[in-house]
Amino acid sequence: MATDVRKNAETMPADEFQEYMKACVLLKAKKVPGKNYSVYDQWVAVHGCIMAVRTPDSNRYRNMGHQGIAFLPWHREYLRRFELALQTVVPGVTIPYWPWPMQPEPSALFSRVRIHPIFFSRSSRRDIDGLFAASGPVSPSAWWPSGFKWTVHRALQVGGTPQLQRGSSDDGWPPTAAAIRQLENLDVSSSGINPYWAFWRRLEADPRMHNSGHNIVGGYMANPVFSPNDPLFWVHHSYIDRVWARWQQKRLAAKPGTNLNDFYPPQNQVDPFRGRLPANGHRINDIMWPWVGNTSGYAVNPGPGVEALLPDFSSEPVRRIRNTFDVLNMGGLGGYSYA
Ligand SMILES: [Cu+2]
Numbered sequence: 001m002a003t004d005v006r007k008n009a010e011t012m013p014a015d016e017f018q019e020y021m022k023a024c025v026l027l028k029a030k031k032v033p034g035k036n037y038s039v040y041d042q043w044v045a046v047h048g049c050i051m052a053v054r055t056p057d058s059n060r061y062r063n064m065g066h067q068g069i070a071f072l073p074w075h076r077e078y079l080r081r082f083e084l085a086l087q088t089v090v091p092g093v094t095i096p097y098w099p100w101p102m103q104p105e106p107s108a109l110f111s112r113v114r115i116h117p118i119f120f121s122r123s124s125r126r127d128i129d130g131l132f133a134a135s136g137p138v139s140p141s142a143w144w145p146s147g148f149k150w151t152v153h154r155a156l157q158v159g160g161t162p163q164l165q166r167g168s169s170d171d172g173w174p175p176t177a178a179a180i181r182q183l184e185n186l187d188v189s190s191s192g193i194n195p196y197w198a199f200w201r202r203l204e205a206d207p208r209m210h211n212s213g214h215n216i217v218g219g220y221m222a223n224p225v226f227s228p229n230d231p232l233f234w235v236h237h238s239y240i241d242r243v244w245a246r247w248q249q250k251r252l253a254a255k256p257g258t259n260l261n262d263f264y265p266p267q268n269q270v271d272p273f274r275g276r277l278p279a280n281g282h283r284i285n286d287i288m289w290p291w292v293g294n295t296s297g298y299a300v301n302p303g304p305g306v307e308a309l310l311p312d313f314s315s316e317p318v319r320r321i322r323n324t325f326d327v328l329n330m331g332g333l334g335g336y337s338y339a
Contacts, residue, residue, distance in 0.1 A: 003328060004083070004336040006242070009096035009235050010109045012339075017114050019093050021131055022143055024231040026089035029145040037309050041153045043082050044228045045309035046290060048156060049300040050074065051225055053289045055280040056297025064281040064289050066224070069196065069265060071204045072244045073324040074288055075237050080333050082234060094336065097238035100213065101177040115232050118217045121171035125218060127163045132231065134163035155305030158223045164230055168218030175208040183209075184246045187254070193272050194265040199247055201273065203240060210240055225303075242338045245327050260325035284322050291319035 009017060028040040037045075050065035065074040079095060086093050104110050105120045116128050131137050136149040151162040188198035204210050213236050214221050220229040227233045251263045267283050270276060280286055292298055294314050300307055317332065328335040 004092070004094045004334070005339050006094045006238055006336060007096050007339045009098050009114065009238075010102055010107060011099075012096060014108070014113055017096060019090055020086075020096055020235075021115070021231065022141075023086035023090035023093045024234075025131060025148070025150065026143075026145065027086060028150055029148040030089060037153050037155075039085060039311075041156060042309055042311045043078075043085065044153070044156045044226060045302075045306050046078065046311070047228045048225050048306045049302045049310060050289065052301040053281065054299040054301070055289070056295070057280055061299075061301045062279045062281070064279075066204070068278055068282045069200050069271075070278075070282040070286075070288065070321060071210075072200060072241070073264075073321045076241050076244070076324045076327070077288060077291065077319060077330075077333075079234060079237055079241060080330055080336070083336070084333065095234045095238045097242050097338065098213075098232070098235045100174050100208075100239055101180055102174060104174065104216075109235075115235060117166070118232075119167040120173075120216065121169060122167055123169035125165045125167040127165050128219075132164050152220070152226075152229050153309070155303070155309060156226050156229060158220065158226055165219035166217055166221070166230075168216055168222060170212070170216045170218070172207055172212050173216045179208065180243065184243055185250055186247065187251065194263070194269060195251065196264050197272055199244075203243060210236075241327075245338060248325070261322060264321070264325065282321070284320075286321055288319050288321060291316065293318040 007016065024040065028038050030039045031037070032039060032042065051063050052061035053064040054061050064070060083095050086095070098109060104118055109115055110117050112130050116130050116132065119126055127134065132150045134149060134151050137144065150164065152164070183199070183202055186199050186202065187195050189195040202209060214227060217232060221227050221232055248260055248263055252258055252260065261284065264284050267285050268277065271278050281289060287295060289298055290310065291313050293316060295318065323331055328337060
């Protein structure tokens, strides 16, 4: 498989960016045979379920994709699989990345011809228009699926809102280019503690990082469970994944003789922030739900109707955290790189 290249969403040619939105639309319009939901909706349902997963060794439901070290590997796998799904409707398409250190508005990315304005630091929520308008685009392109309108599936809605919306008074954004450089070079590794711990925590949860990016956009993006309803979700996470990939390369280059497995905590390393082992699903050799193959004993606990939308991965090989470390070679998922 050739290596796919993910590009800068602000500077890539507009017609290439359009291919990404076209792929999202075609996947959202592509109904699962015999069902009232689309292939795109199935991927939103996966995210809706990762918030509460019970593993075979536990009787508790835990978040297997957030608030823990699996955040980066799980989303890497999730994005790559979604990207391959996009390629079934638009061959060769990749997920562009939102280069965080840029003023969001005015900008090319958050314009009507790309991913649509986010109404930065304005509290009044507004419905999205353009391609993702619930009423459909005013003058659809030739490729537009006849009669299709982007509305959120009932089981994946928040507050009964079928249309994508944006707008938030939060203005803690963007991070500076210097802050991102510092993060990509972060090497906090005192007393045998793996440097991944501090890196992951800052990238997921610090101000002006992953969480803030969701919150400043508002609408579905500000909902932790159903944020992938907004096609901006993937573009946001593409950048997060790029920061991790660059951090991995810098760590590797700084320490000759190491490999990518060395820059994730070993299986039995205690979480230095919480003082206990991470839950099953977060550690380097753990299986990642929902790619558990035919391993039995997993359960999820989402809102009503969500589980019914899940895709079936039971005939596919098991995927583990460590299978995600090399973006150039993700096993059966091919490889990709960042421009
Ligand atoms: Cu997520």
